[in-house]
Amino acid sequence: MTSQPPCLSMHYALTPRTFLYSHYFATGLRAATGVIGLTLLALAASDLRTAMTVCIGALCTSLMDLPGPLRHKFNEMLASVLLGTVLTLVISLCAPLPWLLFIVVALVSFLASMMLAFGRRGMPLQFAALFSMTLAMQNMLTPIQSLAHAGLFMAGGLAYLWYAIGLAWLLRRRIKEQVLAEALYELAQYVDIKAGFYDIHTGLDAQLVALIRRQVVLAERQQAARDLVLRGRRGASDQVLVQVHYAMLDLYELVLATQTDYALLRRQFADSEVLTWMRDLVAKAARDIESVAYAVTRHRGSLQKVSYTPELRALDEAISRMEGQPGVSKEGLDLLRSAYSRISGMVGTVAQLHRATTPQAGSLELVPSVDMTPFLTQQKYELGVLRDNLRMDSPIFRFSLRVLLAVLAGLVVAGHLPYASHGYWIVLTIAVILKPSYSMTRQRRRDRLIGTLVGCALTLLILHLTRSPAVLLACLFIATAAGPTFVTIKYRYTAVAASMQILLQISLLLPESGHVVGERLVDTVLGALIATVFSFVLPNWEYRSLPRLLRGVLQASSAYLAASRELLQERAENDFVYRLRRKQFMDSLAALSAALLRMQDEPASKRRAVEEIHQFVLKNYLVASQIAAIRLLLRNHAEALPRDAVNNWLEQACDQACGMLDQARRALDTGLAPRLASAPAAIHADSAWTGWPPLQRRTRMLEDDVRQVAFQAGAIGRALQQTG
Incomplete structure (x- = not known):
């Protein structure tokens, strides 16, 4: 028999067969239809400049159009509309006064970046705020014009919100x-x-x-x-x-x-x-x-x-x-x-x-009586979360200061360029590239530079072949759809689409503005350089978060073992607590694994105990595997199972494992090698039950894996203490 090719060697949404059915393609198509559709409606009722302002409002709101619970989606998109409108108004009013614009942009950059304290869902809101801010920086308007501009932005944002929510409800x-x-x-x-x-x-x-x-x-x-x-x-x-x-x-x-x-x-x-x-x-x-x-x-x-x-x-x-x-x-x-x-x-x-x-x-x-809330993500936007992060040891606070300083540097550089009307691209590039972790910043920088180069080349080719507004709108639709489609799975494609999108919009507004393509390239390179330099300012190296993540894994592992013991001994009414503790354990392990991967992308001098943490993760994963295997074993050998003897054996094994995890926590804090007790004495095996040999083998493997977890915890503790 011959081997078969692997299931999928790349992301499923990047293969032609599955791409059209993915939520990524649906999100991009929905965003493009809404943004371009609203733009055309506004164009039919007004002039091109008004339509493009509506387009910007819809575009900023579309950044929050992500799959999620309907109520959460509405609240997040509404917050984006209101925040974007306020920022558009404030920045437009300040634009005629450079010194005031500097102060307001710096403050907005800091506060927007603090939104990352709200977790993963805070990231698109942060970028939507910075995106609205940078697009408003180019406007030189009177106060009355600023009010009208912000009103059009809000109209576009609200129109897109209701369009997206209505479509999400129909297609829920x-x-x-x-x-x-x-x-x-x-x-x-x-x-x-x-x-x-x-x-x-x-x-x-x-x-x-x-x-x-x-x-x-x-x-x-x-x-x-x-x-x-x-x-x-x-x-x-x-x-x-x-x-x-x-x-x-x-x-x-x-x-x-x-x-x-x-x-x-x-x-x-x-x-x-x-x-x-x-x-x-x-x-x-x-x-x-x-x-x-x-x-x-x-x-x-x-x-x-x-x-x-x-x-x-x-x-x-x-x-x-x-x-x-x-x-x-x-x-x-x-x-x-x-x-x-x-x-x-x-x-x-x-x-x-x-x-x-x-x-x-x-x-x-x-x-039916089980409450599923503990299994679900609880998204809360409270001012107390921001207040708790206003300290120098907070990674979010340090990142926000880093963004503030980088944006100020970008404004200074943009102010000395001969084409200052497009200098806001530098700030936008900084906002796109500069991320909380060094590894994310490095990846974004590479993708942004390559994507911008390709996007500019494609735009020049299109403009060389045709200047037809209909064709340019069709290309704009494709670029608008591609942006959100690939943002999380292949950002390089999104960078290509974003460059084309902005350049095509400018070409529609100002048909003789072919020079902006070169300016776009220069601004992107300058923004990337500034983001790179400031990624080393007040950095948040991953090793600083390791003690918290390691303790979280050990705590979750102990809770998982306790819940497993109750379930395996048939003392639990159902497997609800077991499933919850397993989820929490695997989530904590995933968080530590992600931090380890990010740390491996950082400079060599900033890496700590890489091999020890690698082994710590592997052994903890094997602990979860052994527990699952024991549960399956008892299910498959349920016939003539000597419950009392099996429960005694499991009690000793789980007590031993929990004791070693306690030693692991102390070893992590002190850096001293754990003093582990010997294996429990063997219990007389009832030869009539076929499950004894595999059960004893599995519990020995479980104890060996937990023992290795404890030893690695001590090694990690020593490594972290020695390197400071």
Whole structure:
């Protein structure tokens, strides 16, 4: 049997087959239709300059047009309209007085950047505010004209708000489907990486690193799906989406439980085809999950077309033949059987995922009395959050000061240019490139420079071929759609679109303004240089956040172990608390992993304990895998299970693990090596129960992983203390 190509080697929304069904394309198309449509309506009723002002208001508001709960979306877009209108008015009034403009722009830049204290949803609001500010800087208007200009901006923003909210309400199920499908696509990629563990030609460590990186993205996508699918009242039309969501989470836990001793499997069966068949089975499952995601985006039930029978039959026969063969240890054969059983279970769960896409699948709702709020993102915009960050050790405060200083430097440079009427592009470039972390700033700088160069070249080509307003409007529509489509998945494309969008707008307003293309390039380079210099001013290096993130992981791990013990011992009424603690643990692990990846992009002198943190993350991930595997093991060996003996064994194992996590927290704070107790004494195993050997092996693996977590915590603590 031959190996199959991987499920998806790139982001699913970048492949032609799935692009048109993604929420990224839908967002871009919605934004372009609204912005250009409102511009044309305004143009039909007034002159071009008035229409372009309405266009700017709609464009700034469209930056907040992102998938999300309808109520949150309305509040965020309304805040963007009101804030943008006030900034447009204030900046327009100050524009004739350069000294006053300097002060106001600096203050606005600082306050807008402080909005990042509100979390991920604060980032688009921050940029919308800075975008409104920079576009208003070019206006030299009288007070009456400034009021009229701000009024037109507000009219465009409000018109777009109602357009976007109305469309989101009409297409609310469609948006849920698209976001849920994205989580499924990410799960498919996660499973595809799992297939690589059975390939003897791939390194285990490299494969585990890739898995952890995918876990970071998967956690974000699953949370986005929760926020849309599980929030608010759910009607009959949402039944399928809820079913698919819960089936997806069940499959994810089962995939998590497939983690095993791959090194032993490779040593024992490197010359056999069993690993190849296992790899092909898991790779097939990845493509099967992808087909479910594709069906969900097309509002269809999914039919399973993948057959696993050849590999399953071949594996079953091969394992039977290996019994008693020389060179195959009993431990290795037991491990192979266990891996085969878990992969078979995963295949069956994928079939359940297919069935969940049809209304006949039956409800998979949790207990009706359960409040799902703890699983959902709680978005609060409170002044107290800003006040709490007004201190020098706050990363948000330091970033805001950095933006303030960089913008002031940009204004000084722009004031000395011979084409000062377009100097606001420098400030806009700074706002786009300068981000809270050094790694994000570096990536944005590279994408912005390349994107601007390509965008300017394409615009020159278009203007050389035609000056037809109809053609330019068509190109403007495409650029306006491409901007929001690729902003989070391929920002370089967004940078190309943004350059074309602004240059085409200027060409429509001022047909003889071909010189602005060169000015655009110069301003972008100057803005990038300034952003680069100021990325080293009051920097927020990632190592400063490591102690907080590490403690968060250890605390969440302890809570997860406690909830797991209650569930495994059948003392919990349901698995609600277990699922919640697992989510919190994986979220904390994802946050630490993301910080580690960002730190690796920073200068070498600013990196701390990279290898130790890397091992800390891997071992914590394995802890979650061992818990999931133990839960599956008890489910598969439920027959004749000696509950009291098993509970005693689990009690000792979990107490031991929790004690080691307590030692890990102390070791992290002190930098001293943890003093770990020896393993618990063995309990007499009831030979009549077949689950004893795998249970004891799993708990030993769990204790070994937690022990390594504690040792790595001590090593990290020493490294952080030695380097200050």
